[in-house]
Amino acid sequence: MGMLSWPHQPFPRRRALATAAGLAAGAVLPLTGAARAAAAPAQGPARVTAGEYANPVIWQDFADIDVIRVGDTYYASASTMHYSPGAPVLRSYDLVNWEIAGHSVPVLDFGAKYDLNGARGYVRGIWASSLAYRPSNRTFYWLGQIDFARTYVYTATAVEGPWNRLTTIGTPYYDAGLLVDSDDTLYVAYGNTTISVAQLSPDGRTQVRTQQVFTTPSSVGTLEGARFYRINGQYYIFLTRPANGQYILKSSGGPFGPYTMRQVLLDLRGPIPGGGVPHQGGLVQTQNGAWYYLAFVDAYPGGRVPALAPVTWTGDGWPVVQLVNGAWGASYPSPAVPAPPRQVTPMTGVDTFDGTTLKPRWEWNHNPDNSKWSAGNGLTLRTATVTNDLYWARNTLTHRIQGPTSTATVQLDHSAMRDGDRAGLALLRDSSAWIGVKREGGATRVVMVGGLTMDSNWNTTGTGYELASATVPGSRIWLRATADIRPGAARPGTFSYSTDGIAFTRLGPDFSMGNDWRFFMGYRFALFNHATRALGGSVRVTRFELSTP
The missing domain is CATH 2.115.10.20 (Glycosyl hydrolase domain; family 43)
Structure with a gap:
């Protein structure tokens, strides 16, 4: 290490x-x-x-x-x-x-x-x-x-x-x-x-x-x-x-x-x-x-x-x-070993959060507040922190990225969000960006946010700013992040959304995923929901899919 x-x-x-x-x-x-x-x-x-x-x-x-x-x-x-x-x-x-x-x-x-x-x-x-x-x-x-x-x-x-x-x-x-x-x-x-x-x-x-x-x-x-x-x-x-x-x-x-x-x-x-x-x-x-x-x-x-x-x-x-x-x-x-008793569980694919516990492919950013989430018929994330800084928000759930390139697609029910809430899908590291839903004044927008940054002591130096937005109807949205993690250079992450799960619209510019080693952990896909005003809102993730080209 x-x-x-x-x-x-x-x-x-x-x-x-x-x-x-x-x-x-x-x-x-x-x-x-x-x-x-x-x-x-x-x-x-x-x-x-x-x-x-x-x-x-x-x-x-x-x-x-x-x-x-x-x-x-x-x-x-x-x-x-x-x-x-x-x-x-x-x-x-x-x-x-x-x-x-x-x-x-x-x-x-x-x-x-x-x-x-x-x-x-x-x-x-x-x-x-x-x-x-x-x-x-x-x-x-x-x-x-x-x-x-x-x-x-x-x-x-x-x-x-x-x-x-x-x-x-x-x-x-x-x-x-x-x-x-x-x-x-x-x-x-x-x-x-x-x-x-x-x-x-x-x-x-x-x-x-x-x-x-x-x-x-x-x-x-x-x-x-x-x-x-x-x-x-x-x-x-x-x-x-x-x-x-x-x-x-x-x-x-x-x-x-x-x-x-x-x-x-x-x-x-x-x-x-x-x-x-x-x-x-x-x-x-x-x-x-x-x-x-x-x-x-x-x-x-x-x-x-x-x-x-x-x-x-x-x-x-x-x-x-x-x-x-x-x-x-x-x-x-290939190693000469006996035939396996079964196929191992893939590290990619679909999760509908049908059980009451999370599959071991998931890890929280720091310990979760277990009173603020539940699984079964989807993953419910209730706001656990009032903050404008994603790096301080509890109950952000992460998934490793599959290389050399992969795409995470999330179906999100945002009908129970409250004013000031932020929920979505991030590319998370010491420099981060996300696509998600902002609820303000009863109106709902899908936004792409960049500029979430930390310094070398892991203190927040930027809480993010909108780079693109669009109004969205209804209570469901599909969010997508694609990550290129081929090493040797900074690589692009891209974001898009859909209102029907079929046709996706690109939102915002490429996000540059840096290749500095000092954070040690690599980029991850991350599901989050935090409040900026008051607790009480929630979202439900009904489907997560990690796919490769």
Whole structure:
């Protein structure tokens, strides 16, 4: 995840540091910028034949991945920061096709700022954390630190939940990796540049011991994002060099070392045109003994997206990423695994909010006020905040954007809105825009609003201004946002509306979706309804569809 040392350090500086890093035997040689450009893959998706998969395996924002296998099923966890519920658990049967199964952190109950109550938690909350499975009690464990203050552990017997907090530990295990050893002992590798290992009590509730095990050489710079493994009797700590390298520590003397270091990759060309170097993530072994590395690629404005590559091991026990023409492949042969028991649930498609709970594809911007929304026969959003600032409005419901381009279409019943209310569909990040309905003086207009902005401390610097509007009859409207999230440049988002769900009218200019990395989370589609005068109004979303061309 890496936020101790680099949230305000630009990429060029970090990459310049990388050129000083020493190359180890068997490491991937870095390419110069000119060589990377000359060898850059052509624009467009990879061409995949039968028996192959294409990268990214998920073109949605799932960063800081931890990946495990339990029996014939693969699970992965990811960072969500200020979104709630947090720490989604993804499930797959083949490492290629994934679904969202649940969330390890049901509510961000780490302070009032996560409720948008007097303070805000933007770019805080759930950072790089760890997911593990403990066979002895058939339990999943999620472990992560919050706000540099303390570490939380949640457990569940099924990834769908319920997840419950097991304990709080006073040591903040920054960028942690949890290892369930072969003798059932729990260890945690963690840290930034200075890497430590902690041993937990048998019940996982307290820290028994912690010890520094490694100091990153100055020639490498920063290492963090720990993942902890025991493989063939050796202990490994897998570490990232943000945002362009991956290193691994190996110990044959036990979990507390001593450790030796080797470079896994540095400045490696990635599989997404315009995207960054695959890094962070974790290693996982298939049922047939093959190894894979599930990393993420910086791919703003869409976020950080997972890419998969096979890994082999040297005779003396070091991992080597398998490359295609000197790069992380845009495609590889599909993993040889048993046939899946069923198809996973698509991350795109239609949601009519027919159940009383939300599907796990949805996450709120900060914790919701649960008294102000309901699902079943559509999603009802009652105004929960009086504000002219969308970044302060509670109960804004978000959905990841599907890359490389996708469209969200919402059917909205606005008949119960009140004067001063604002409801609609946003492209949400630290610079945002939206299309929606304004109710003023009993009249209803559809508007496109831009100019919602934050500064680098995530304080609001612009609450938005109308760029286009039109009068709309009736009580129903269809709102549409299309997002281009191909990385490498700012990309356009466009808005349109319809009064019949068939013919759509473009509204307003293109919205430029910036590709700066510092907000970490990528752009999302967001449903919102907030008051600017008084509470009491509501809207009903009867249909949401996420579609790709």
